[in-house]
Amino acid sequence: MKKFKHLTVRTVEEATSVLAEHGKSARVIAGGTDLLGELKDSILRDDDYPEVLVNIKEIPGLEHITAQDGGLRVGALTRLEDVATHPLVREKYPALAEAAKRTASPHIREMGTVAGNLCQNNRCWYYWVPDNLFDCLRKGGRACYAVTGDARYHSIFGAARVETTACSRACPNHIDIAPYLADIRRGELTTAARTLLRSNPLPAITGRVCPHWCEQECARGEFDQAVAVRAVERFLGDHVLDRAAEFYLAPAAESGKRVAVVGSGPAGLSAAYYLRQAGHAVMVFERMPEVGGMLAYGIPPYRLPREILKRQVEAIAGTGVEFTTGVEVDAEKFGALERDFDAVFVAGGASKQTDVGVSGEECLLSGTEFLHQVYERPESMAGKVVGVIGGGNTAIDVARTLLRLGAKPIIYYRRTKDEMPALDEEIAKAEEEGVVFQFLTQPVAAGVAGAGGAAGPIELTCCRMELGEPDESGRPRPVRVEGSEFSVSCDVVIKAIVERPDYSFLPPEFVDQRGRLRIDPETGRLADKVFAGGDFVTGPATVAEAIAAGKQAAAAIDGHLRGGRAEESREAAPVCVLGESFSAACMLPFERVEVPELPVEERVGALDREEVGTLDTSSVTREAERCFNCGCVAVNSSDLAPVLVALGGRIKTTEREIGAEEFFTVGVNTSTVLRPGELVLGVEIPEPAPSTKSSFLKFALRKSIDFPIVNVAAAITCEDGAVSSARICLNSVFGVPLRVAGAEQYLVGKVIDEPTAEAAADASMEGTVPLLNNRYKIQIARTLVKRAILACAP
Amino acid sequence: MPHIGDKQPVSQPVSEPVPRPVSLGTVTLTVNGEVHELIVEPQWTLQYVLHDKLGLIGTKEFCGEGACGACTVILEGRPVLSCLMLAIECDGKNIETIEGIARANHPLIEAYIKHSCMQCGFCTPGFVVTAKALLDRNPDPSIEEIKEAMVGNLCRCGTYPAHIRAIEEAAAILRGVLVAQGGEGRD
Ligand SMILES: Cc1cc2nc3c(=O)[nH]c(=O)nc-3n(C[C@H](O)[C@H](O)[C@H](O)COP(=O)(O)OP(=O)(O)OC[C@H]3O[C@@H](n4cnc5c(N)ncnc54)[C@H](O)[C@@H]3O)c2cc1C
Ligand code: SF4
Ligand code: SF4
Numbered sequence: 001m002k003k004f005k006h007l008t009v010r011t012v013e014e015a016t017s018v019l020a021e022h023g024k025s026a027r028v029i030a031g032g033t034d035l036l037g038e039l040k041d042s043i044l045r046d047d048d049y050p051e052v053l054v055n056i057k058e059i060p061g062l063e064h065i066t067a068q069d070g071g072l073r074v075g076a077l078t079r080l081e082d083v084a085t086h087p088l089v090r091e092k093y094p095a096l097a098e099a100a101k102r103t104a105s106p107h108i109r110e111m112g113t114v115a116g117n118l119c120q121n122n123r124c125w126y127y128w129v130p131d132n133l134f135d136c137l138r139k140g141g142r143a144c145y146a147v148t149g150d151a152r153y154h155s156i157f158g159a160a161r162v163e164t165t166a167c168s169r170a171c172p173n174h175i176d177i178a179p180y181l182a183d184i185r186r187g188e189l190t191t192a193a194r195t196l197l198r199s200n201p202l203p204a205i206t207g208r209v210c211p212h213w214c215e216q217e218c219a220r221g222e223f224d225q226a227v228a229v230r231a232v233e234r235f236l237g238d239h240v241l242d243r244a245a246e247f248y249l250a251p252a253a254e255s256g257k258r259v260a261v262v263g264s265g266p267a268g269l270s271a272a273y274y275l276r277q278a279g280h281a282v283m284v285f286e287r288m289p290e291v292g293g294m295l296a297y298g299i300p301p302y303r304l305p306r307e308i309l310k311r312q313v314e315a316i317a318g319t320g321v322e323f324t325t326g327v328e329v330d331a332e333k334f335g336a337l338e339r340d341f342d343a344v345f346v347a348g349g350a351s352k353q354t355d356v357g358v359s360g361e362e363c364l365l366s367g368t369e370f371l372h373q374v375y376e377r378p379e380s381m382a383g384k385v386v387g388v389i390g391g392g393n394t395a396i397d398v399a400r401t402l403l404r405l406g407a408k409p410i411i412y413y414r415r416t417k418d419e420m421p422a423l424d425e426e427i428a429k430a431e432e433e434g435v436v437f438q439f440l441t442q443p444v445a446a447g448v449a450g451a452g453g454a455a456g457p458i459e460l461t462c463c464r465m466e467l468g469e470p471d472e473s474g475r476p477r478p479v480r481v482e483g484s485e486f487s488v489s490c491d492v493v494i495k496a497i498v499e500r501p502d503y504s505f506l507p508p509e510f511v512d513q514r515g516r517l518r519i520d521p522e523t524g525r526l527a528d529k530v531f532a533g534g535d536f537v538t539g540p541a542t543v544a545e546a547i548a549a550g551k552q553a554a555a556a557i558d559g560h561l562r563g564g565r566a567e568e569s570r571e572a573a574p575v576c577v578l579g580e581s582f583s584a585a586c587m588l589p590f591e592r593v594e595v596p597e598l599p600v601e602e603r604v605g606a607l608d609r610e611e612v613g614t615l616d617t618s619s620v621t622r623e624a625e626r627c628f629n630c631g632c633v634a635v636n637s638s639d640l641a642p643v644l645v646a647l648g649g650r651i652k653t654t655e656r657e658i659g660a661e662e663f664f665t666v667g668v669n670t671s672t673v674l675r676p677g678e679l680v681l682g683v684e685i686p687e688p689a690p691s692t693k694s695s696f697l698k699f700a701l702r703k704s705i706d707f708p709i710v711n712v713a714a715a716i717t718c719e720d721g722a723v724s725s726a727r728i729c730l731n732s733v734f735g736v737p738l739r740v741a742g743a744e745q746y747l748v749g750k751v752i753d754e755p756t757a758e759a760a761a762d763a764s765m766e767g768t769v770p771l772l773n774n775r776y777k778i779q780i781a782r783t784l785v786k787r788a789i790l791a792c793a794p
Numbered sequence: 795m796p797h798i799g800d801k802q803p804v805s806q807p808v809s810e811p812v813p814r815p816v817s818l819g820t821v822t823l824t825v826n827g828e829v830h831e832l833i834v835e836p837q838w839t840l841q842y843v844l845h846d847k848l849g850l851i852g853t854k855e856f857c858g859e860g861a862c863g864a865c866t867v868i869l870e871g872r873p874v875l876s877c878l879m880l881a882i883e884c885d886g887k888n889i890e891t892i893e894g895i896a897r898a899n900h901p902l903i904e905a906y907i908k909h910s911c912m913q914c915g916f917c918t919p920g921f922v923v924t925a926k927a928l929l930d931r932n933p934d935p936s937i938e939e940i941k942e943a944m945v946g947n948l949c950r951c952g953t954y955p956a957h958i959r960a961i962e963e964a965a966a967i968l969r970g971v972l973v974a975q976g977g978e979g980r981d
């Protein structure tokens with residue numbers, strides 16, 4: 001065991017104050033049988049390792065079994081063995097006595113406490129290994145191994161939601177991917193689209209151009225291939241654009257506030273959409289003739305057809321956002337905006353050229369400038385040899401655009417392919433299409449060759465590089481090879497290197513001496529009512545990141561407009577809920593959908609020929625079936641828990657009294673709803689009606705020591721021979737103790753006999769989602785439910 | 795067997811200042827009647843302290859996680875697993891180990907030998923300690939009660955049936971209905 005500090009407390013107050021003082025680094029130790037196992041096996045994440053154990057065993061008054069108001073009170077520190085053997089419990093609460101008696105082994109019952117039993121951790125064997133070798137979701141990993149691996153003791157009722165899935169964690173926008181895929185599986189496209197729009201207002205665009213980090217991290221990638229999230233997103237994106245009037249709605253109420261957005265790139269569009277949704281009047285100012293920023297002038301039309309962009313902008317305009325194009329916001333205009341609007345969001349992008357460090361820089365064309373020109377007036381460049389300097393996405397976009405205009409592009413990059421910042425997928429496509437790459441090559445000088453004047457070919461002098469020690473970016477630094485200079489002749493040379501934002505129109509106090517924005521990184525705030533985001537703040541990034549920045553800024557601005565408070569939009573904590581399940585097909589290898597794509601020859605034929613197609617509804621539904629709906633399929637294995645639920649027990653803590661059912665509504669890394677520092681003081685069980693009978697049954701491999709494979713508790717009240725009410729709770733079949741409502745309802749009014757018990761047991765098994773090798777648990781659970789009911793017959 | 799429900803909770807004096815709740819590393823353990831004052835690290839288990847610090851090597855650790863009973867000792871009358879018990883939490887407590895039971899010449903010892911309850915012998919101390927705790931509380935256990943009490947002790951060699959006979963016999967000797975044979979005691 002790792003070292004920890006150990007404190008023995010003697011009163012409840014002392015315990016709470018010590019726990020409050022140490023926060024998350026403290027854990028309570030009662031009997032220690034569960035906790036010390038965790039510590040000995042080193043199963044916790046490093047940051048979850050307790051630094052302090054607070055021993056509560058010496059607190060007097062918490063170890064008791066007493067009758068009160070006809071009901072039963074059991075103190076938190078009461079040993080399980082004492083519960084099992086206490087005459088009052090055995091006589092009036094036989095299910096509780098039996099559950100305690102069937103827990104673990106005699107020794108553990110002598111040590112283990114009631115509260116410790118209720119608060120015990122899950123026993124998933126993938127969770128229960130050091131160093132998170134199985135990458136378990138519940139410990140912050142990427143995947144639940146149990147869904148595709150051996151899961152004989154795991155859930156038969158589906159998975160519980162975890163805090164975040166790997167895909168949405170990887171997405172800059174944290175799009176809630178799993179829920180909309182689940183909507184698609186249920187055939188509810190409208191719900192799916194609305195879920196998606198909540199976190200991404202431009203899905204038709206990201207569905208085409210996003211580098212899909214979600215897919216890189218998708219848990220399924222490790223198993224066969226990642227879920228084609230981007231293709232599904234694109235499908236939904238087109239779906240909403242086809243029904244823009246249905247999905248892009250004006251806000252229900254106007255706030256009366258006005259916001260100016262400078263720049264109509266993805267950050268500006270996203271902020272405009274969310275601000276409008278919040279009820280504000282939004283005006284977007286764009287310098288160029290077309291709305292879209294990089295979407296209109298940077299991303300080539302073969303990746304993003306301009307028609308899609310146009311419809312997307314129209315959809316947003318349909319919510320009431322106003323666009324003004326051809327307006328350059330200079331210092332004067334900026335001042336006017338600050339005066340006239342309640343808030344200003346600056347999302348001016350990054351398109352100021354920088355020098356590439358080549359002598360004769362003036363002979364070079366800038367990449368973005370070249371793209372602007374081409375999109376406005378595409379002209380054939382047949383046969384021209386064009387040098388492209390750079391290794392990022394712009395370099396690839398320029399080179400692939402050149403190919404489509406008939407030119408022969410050559411990319412010069414000073415490191416190797418492995419270090420290229422461009423997306424692998426884009427690099428592969430460029431190679432496929434015939435773009436030539438010169439790696440480890442750095443142009444050093446450019447000049448117009450011969451006497452042709454400015455129009456003549458350009459002589460580009462390059463030298464070879466080799467990789468040296470890593471630099472600040474972690475990539476190996478390219479080092480010049482002495483004497484390796486050589487020259488090539490190009491018709492045109494284009495530099496496609498990092499561009500910078502232009503801050504010249506901002507008031508000088510917004511920028512520091514080193515030319516950086518004085519911005520609050522949390523809120524994106526520049527001044528009282530001025531906010532900024534997107535490439536304008538971060539330098540060139542991606543569409544998804546810009547959308548995220550726009551969304552974040554919209555929230556901050558909305559908070560500002562509503563009186564300084566950021567809107568509390570935090571979603572409810574994730575809890576174990578039924579129905580978060582998956583398709584049985586996802587557990588087996590399942591071929592990823594083929595996204596329709598043009599063959600290379602057709603692709604390079606025209607600049608505006610879109611290279612990838614949209615999936616149809618049936619392929620999308622099929623693809624949605626592949627999603628694991630990443631959740632946790634571990635079970636709650638407590639033997640006492642189902643009894644407390646069936647008997648309508650309540651758990652008394654230092655802060656409140658919680659119904660047993662609610663108590664186990666787990667969070668991500670706990671098995672209970674207890675807040676940090678909250679202690680269980682005891683449990684209370686109401687007096688059963690004279691005609692109520694209760695039972696507890698447990699199935700385990702060995703009678704002693706083993707955790708339940710399935711257990712069940714029932715409390716059934718009969719009047720005049722027929723059931724008047726029934727509470728039946730299964731455990732070890734799902735993330736939380738599970739009341740089987742189907743069986744409970746069925747039984748009411750029935751006489752308990754073999755056939756009714758059988759039918760109730762069948763009803764209790766509705767909604768099962770067995771994993772690969774735990775179908776047998778359904779049979780056991782069914783049988784236990786039936787027997788537990790029969791045991792309650794009057 | 796007394797039930798804790800019968801006890802009145804001890805009430806705390808309200809006015810007394812609350813001392814800082816740090817468990818000092820110094821603990822006093824009464825092991826087999828002998829008082830030991832020791833300095834322990836918080837993460838040391840009782841099994842480790844008994845076995846490695848006090849040299850009471852009869853208390854074995856096998857699984858180390860509560861699943862086998864090899865490390866059983868009697869703590870304040872309860873048979874508990876010393877591998878899942880922190881020594882620092884045993885301050886002021888009474889502990890009985892197999893050594894104490896043997897030294898007291900408990901009839902279980904001879905009965906175990908007589909009925910050949912061991913093959914490799916690794917699990918035996920845990921069984922004997924558990925059985926002693928049972929007989930302390932229940933001088934005349936039925937076979938069913940013996941089985942119930944012993945189910946937490948695992949024997950890799952499969953000696954289970956012999957234990958029941960030995961425990962029954964020891965119980966009879968303790969109750970005086972049977973005379974111990976050849977019991978010379980071992981000091
Ligand atoms: C070999 C083995 C077999 C087992 N078999 C079973 C079985 O068949 N059925 C079954 O139900 N269980 C089984 N268990 C689990 C065992 O019942 C529990 O470990 C025991 O009841 C926990 O009680 P404890 O006092 O030892 O808990 P501890 O280990 O002290 O605590 C467990 C958890 O609860 C928290 N906690 C304890 N008390 C409080 C409190 N008052 N307020 C808030 N939090 C608290 C602790 O911080 C810790 O996280 C088994 C355990 C082992 C080691
Ligand atoms: S399987 Fe589904 S929920 Fe899991 S990471 Fe992949 S897309 Fe996300
Ligand atoms: S079932 Fe839960 S605890 Fe087990 S590996 Fe899966 S996510 Fe982790």
Ligand code: FES
Pocket residue numbers: 854855856857858859860861862863864865866875876877878
């Ligand atoms: S070593 Fe303690 S129970 Fe196995």
Ligand code: FES
Pocket residue numbers: 911912913914915916917918948949950951952953
């Ligand atoms: S005698 Fe060998 S383990 Fe029991």
